[in-house]
Amino acid sequence: MHLRSLLFFLILIAAGVVDVSASVDFEKCFAEIRSGIHGQTGGTDNQGNPVTGVNENTTSITYDFCVRACGSGGGAFSWSAFSQQFSAWLLPWLALLSQFPFGSRYRWDNLMSVILALGSPCLAGYSLVLTVLNANWVARRFANIKYPNAQHAALVLSSLQQIPLKVTTETGLLASLVVLPENDPWWKELVEQLDYADIHTWTIAGVTSIAWVVIAYALTIIDAFSTISTDPNSNGQGLSGVGSIWLWMLPVTIGYLQLSPRCDAERVTKALNRANKLSYIASPDGAVNADMVSDMRALSSHPYRESIHRDHEATAPIYNYARFLPFVQIVEEFASAFHYASENARKHIPVNRDAPWERGDGTTIHPANRQGSGAQVEAYCTAPSYVRRSHWGPSIFSRFAIASLAALALQWSTSGASIVIVYFTPTLMVSLGLGCRSAAYLLYAALATFVWALLVASSLLGHYAATRTDDRAPGLAQYAAVFLRRCAKVVAALNAAWILAAFFLQFGNFFDRCYCNSDVLGLGGRAHNVMLLEGSDISAMKAAWVGGVVLAVVPSGLFLIFINMLIDPVLGLSL
Structure with missing residues (x-):
């Protein structure tokens, strides 16, 4: 593409928007050209090769001849x-x-999600595929973990990809959520709350x-x-x-x-808050309701304040591109805790190592094996010191x-389909x-x-x-x-x-003007305007x-x- 041609094209657009009164009747102009009114020089065949003379059989003309005979204006607006x-x-x-699914807390984020989709279909497709791949990966990540609520965790985490999440491991919050039997209702409640009917x-x-x-x-x-x-x-x-x-x-x-993504920020946040009222934390005196300890929770919706996290907070699925890596880290926090708890249980090691292993019914782990102090619960879910987790994720x-x-x-x-169709619509191309x-x-x-x-x-x-x-x-x-x-x-x-x-x-x-119909942008000096198509x-x-x-x-x-x-x-x- 010639730079001068591109600049001329942009100038033509500006001129056309301002001056809509100038129009060309190309049918009439082409008839005059074939009659010889505008001279005998400038005829070509449909491949742009010059021909001798201009008559009723002429099918194409040069760009310069088109402008000279018809003018530089476009077709009449109808x-x-x-x-x-x-x-x-x-x-x-x-x-x-x-x-399209929306659900962001702020209207501007919803509007911007439409603009991003229109402005970059590539981003819309990328975020959609990431969402599906992440959910598939989460399910496979938890598939071989045999511990209570592991499948609930996979289901919950897959459904919360659109939400800005925060995981808190301090004071044994995450470990307690994974291990304590008192937190079984937390998992069931959150699954039920996320299973609302009027989803997208x-x-x-x-x-x-x-x-x-x-x-x-x-x-x-x-x-x-x-x-x-x-x-x-x-x-x-x-x-x-x-x-x-x-x-x-x-x-x-x-x-x-x-997919039916759970992207309603208000609704999902309320579901998390309602479930968190049921959460327990391990203490020296046994499991106590987390409300009695602090306002922190193992998993919560986290409205970021820093500008760098602006798109994390927007819950429309197209913003999943921004949550991809943080989401992987959150899943790994949970998966790691469940994995090591499962490994200890497989070896018949209870949370309180001073207590004997209680045999369950053969399908579930006995609740007594899931009881212990805060330090014991946290140690039960902690990876060995030699294990190092990547900052990026698996x-x-x-x-x-x-x-x-x-x-x-x-x-x-x-x-590309659109480009191909117009590219191979005459003027038939002999170059670019x-x-x-x-x-x-x-x-x-x-x-x-x-x-x-x-x-x-x-x-x-x-x-x-x-x-x-x-x-x-x-x-x-x-x-x-x-x-x-x-x-x-x-x-x-x-x-x-x-x-x-x-x-x-x-x-x-x-x-519909001589410049565009002659493909000047690509053909340059060989630009020609096809007036009539042949078989x-x-x-x-x-x-x-x-x-x-x-x-x-x-x-x-x-x-x-x-x-x-x-x-x-x-x-x-x-x-």
Whole structure:
């Protein structure tokens, strides 16, 4: 892409937005060109090769000839055409956004979650896959632990991925929650409180929105192939634009409806607080209610105050990118405590080592084996001194890599489908062939990926800053994390506004001008405007459209299948 051409393109957009009165009747202009009114120099074939003379059989002209004969303005704006395309191609997708899960405490965080999804489909897919992979990992992490409430712990932790959590190990709070039989009601109460019925799951409204989008996309495909014409600039508008570039919304929306994330900040916090009233802590005089000791609890909702943790507190699932590493550390705290308690129980070692091991009924551990002082309970769940746990967590790279690859594939398959369709719609390309429409979609996809990369880098730096205090590096990492996060949100907002503006410009015929129709951005001096498609052109264009549809639909379907393969109720993912 030539820099001067790109700058000229941006200037044209600004000029078009300001001056909407100038319009070109290309049908009339092309008829005049073929009649010879504008001269005999500037004709080409549909591959951009010069031809001798201009007559009624001329099918293409150079960009300079197009501007000289027709002017630099765009096609006439038609409100009826604009409203029809907006309602048929764009409105169903915008309506589908209402089915995204929200639940953050602050409205701004909910609004920003929509902006982030629109501005970076890659981030939306990444957070969804991370959520499923984390839940699957948690269930497997606890699957072989044979101790009371271990499966309850896996279920609770998987369901609390959207909540900013704090684990307190001081004074034996966590160990008491794991070991003491008096805390069995705590686990049961929290599971019941999180199993509320009106969660974000399948509803008539959700099914209707999804069906509306599927039907609209199917009709877009049918319309594109059934109304294909010899006019190259009227083909593939809806198919290449909204119809394919936002197809990622379908698997992401369906995935979240199947997951039913517990992301209502107020409700989940109340559930935790209600369960925590039942928590007990070990003391020299036996188990006592935690309220009698302090206000601290082993597991609680933790509203962060520092700027670095801003996205941790937002409970909309798209912010799970920020909670990934802290969540892994919380799970490891619980899993470690349960693991060593289970290992001691397997060896028939009671919490109070001075007491004999009481045999239970063969399926559960006798409550007497789970009693002891605070020091004994804490020692029962503590790892040996030689065990060192990573600040990052186990298996994080594999989950990060899988989530990244899946999200990038979803992003670039849908965006790439739109680019392919318009790229191979004549003007037929003999070189780079990047035009206004394809450049708009390519810019959107590139910025969406950039936003994802910035936020992932921000989360890594933020976790490093939160877990290291040995030198000045964590302070620098904290500032960098906040800076990258804020930059990413600004770019995401601009990118969301850009893709909406690109659709409006497309529906308003702004792109229907000599500059865009000649693909000057990519072809440069060889730019030419195809006035009439030939049979071979239409055949090649149809093949490209079929390829674009397949490129959008198949990876989106595979993404959804991948999500469903990871959702396994046996592992305790769903309440």
